[in-house]
Amino acid sequence: MPLLAIPGLGAESSQLHQQGLYWLACDAAEDAILLCRQVIEGMPDSARGALIADAQTLGDVLAVLDSASGPAELALYESTPQAICNLAQDLPRLDAGERVLVLMAPAGTWAGDDVELWCNALRPALLAEGALLLVISSGQGASLVAHLRAFNQGVDGLAQLYRGKGGVRYLQHFWSNLLGKAGTRDVELARLQAGFAAAQAPQAAADTGGDELQYLAQRAVLEGAPAFSEHWVVCEGPDDLGAKASRAVSATVIFAMDAGQRLDSLARQLHRLRQLRGNALKLVVREMAPTLRYQDEQLLLGCGASQIVPFGASLSRFLTMVESIQGYVWRRRLPGDFDALLARLRPLAICGLVAPRAFAEAVQSMWHGVRNGEIVHQLLVLRPAPGLSPLQACSRAVFRRDGDIACVVGEVLFLFLFACRSEGVEQALDHIFQLSCKELFISQEVLAGIDSLATPAFLDERLPRPPRDDAAQLPAQARPALLPRRVGLGKWGAA
Known part of the structure; x- marks a missing residue:
């Protein structure tokens, strides 16, 4: 039975089908190399393995590969982006039958909808050959993962290895094997000399949707800076941001609060999003002008805000505060009647x-x-x-x-x-x-x-009635009229 070889993940998240297509997206190239080496060393001795990558990656993986571990047979195939695009046609020439193929490639190898066409052609070819392919992509690939999540019927399993929340994490979007189908899980990984291992039991997140790494933000909160990475989606106004947030599950949504914005309308929007999308959504309000008083902050927090960044916080401080709530789940009780809540806080x-x-x-x-x-x-x-x-x-x-x-x-x-x-x-x-x-x-x-x-x-x-100030009540005394009088001026310095 092929395994992902990450200890502690559990069988439902680490076993693979005998044939099919699985995808692991790694943000960092060094993590991808370490994970690839771990997968190969975890193959049983009876397995037939193959590694497909460019010359540099082949050398990096094989440099410290444990010769006493892994499959008895490991075929090596040097690839180019063009060869990867034509992999479905080349499978018969690779003697792919009953092999566990591991393909390493940069995330930029697939552009936009190309990955959907590639999977559509490749997965039936793998099933026909009786082969299993594990793709390990490296580099920031948020758009690639977004396409694969939407096209989940063309991939048997999809997961990300990313760095965040204080360490290396394994985010499983979906995974299927003989044990059934598993949904979203976010697991902290410990990096050991032999590879990665789960630092804790996988957290089944019934209220997360695999978009934990996404940031939806009003343009004003960036202070003129461009989107910080491809994980950031910038919206012009609160209505556009609210529309995108209404389709999110556990993303970070950042609203701007300035002097010209109505507090009640922002509070109502937060309340609606929290009611609609649940507690995994991170709702952040950044105060762009000194407008919020204590009761205003309490209203926003009561309506579902996860965090309020006060006016005066620098851009770097703002980003640190937003990073600090990653993995946070809103724990307060959301009142069902917004108008009644507003009345209590006014x-x-x-x-x-x-x-x-x-x-x-x-x-x-x-x-x-x-x-x-x-x-x-x-x-x-x-x-x-x-x-x-x-x-x-x-x-x-x-x-x-x-x-x-x-x-x-x-x-x-x-x-x-x-x-x-x-x-x-x-x-x-x-x-x-x-x-x-x-x-x-x-x-x-x-x-x-x-x-x-x-x-x-x-x-x-x-x-x-407050006491009257008696001094203030006394009638004003008549004053004599002012009359002109003669003033003599002497010469300056005269004796």
């Missing part, structure tokens, strides 16, 4: 000093996002300094954001800060109060919940 149109009852009702309404773990608010109890009433302290406050409200209950001031993390409380207080909070208040307590708002004191519907 403040009510209310701010400033309000009556206790209005304060309690507004806070209870805006607290739903905290219960769902989607956002964080702060509810504070501030006790004024001696000689200062809560209303006097509140008269030195300027409320600028919707959702930031206060009320007076007894001798304390209740303050609610919408979408405010604990580390941002001091900064928020400095923005609201014109004087230092240490001068205005002797204590500051953060409440963990809103149970205290259910007390009878919060049934009061009266809005207290």
Whole structure:
């Protein structure tokens, strides 16, 4: 039984048919050579093998080939791109019957749709000759793999050997043998002296589609740079990007967020993609201008964003952050109702000093996002300094954001800060109060919940009036009219 000879892959992903066509696409030429040598050394002694490659590759593979391992018979055939294109016609002359043929060639040997025509002609010829062919291509071949994935009925197995996620990985797109058919698997490989071995058990990814290496990005996020590799697909706008992303399964999709873009529309688009394509899709938002506040970020994350790259991150830092989420699966719970989510993450149109009852009702309404773990608010109890009433302290406050409200209950001031993390409380207080909070208040307590708002004191519907500034109310004293007066000027320097 022919084997791929990578220990740890499992029989369903390493066994091959006796006849047919399999394809391994390696990004790096040195990995392709090592894998080819490993496959040949893994052939049983009774097998009839053949290696087809150019002169340089033949020498590289054979240079350190273990003579004590592999098939008793290994035929060598020096090839050219033209000979590879005509391989189907040359099979009878290669004595291919019952042989395991290993073909090594650069990915550029096949251009576009040529690979489909080549497989269409070659696979029936292999079956007719009773031969098995394993193609090991080298070099960046994303477009080649994309054609082979779409044309899966012409190939018995397709996998990639690529470098990413911190090491060398084996990405199986599909594989068939006598045990049946296997789908997408992404396995980390350990590089040993004898070749590659699975570093861990293969991860069956029911929610991946073999496009893990693809990046779909808005042009703006590249800052004028061209596509970084053939794995990158650049789109002009969010609509074009969304259309392509709607056909992806586990690719990385990168949206640009600038000052002129509506946050709600981007959030809705992320929500739709996450709902449509599942959790393996990596959805990234790059902030191109300083537009996102904390609650905006929480909205995007709640709608399915895997990562938000903040404004000011350099292009190299942006690429590092995107690379860091490869292999990531979105683990949050996606709310089914986008409009309800939007309502929970948006403040009510209310701010400033309000009556206790209005304060309690507004806070209870805006607290739903905290219960769902989607956002964080702060509810504070501030006790004024001696000689200062809560209303006097509140008269030195300027409320600028919707959702930031206060009320007076007894001798304390209740303050609610919408979408405010604990580390941002001091900064928020400095923005609201014109004087230092240490001068205005002797204590500051953060409440963990809103149970205290259910007390009878919060049934009061009266809005207290801030005290008037008496100095400002004094009538202006009449001033005498200004009259001209004579001024004598002396000569500069005169005694």
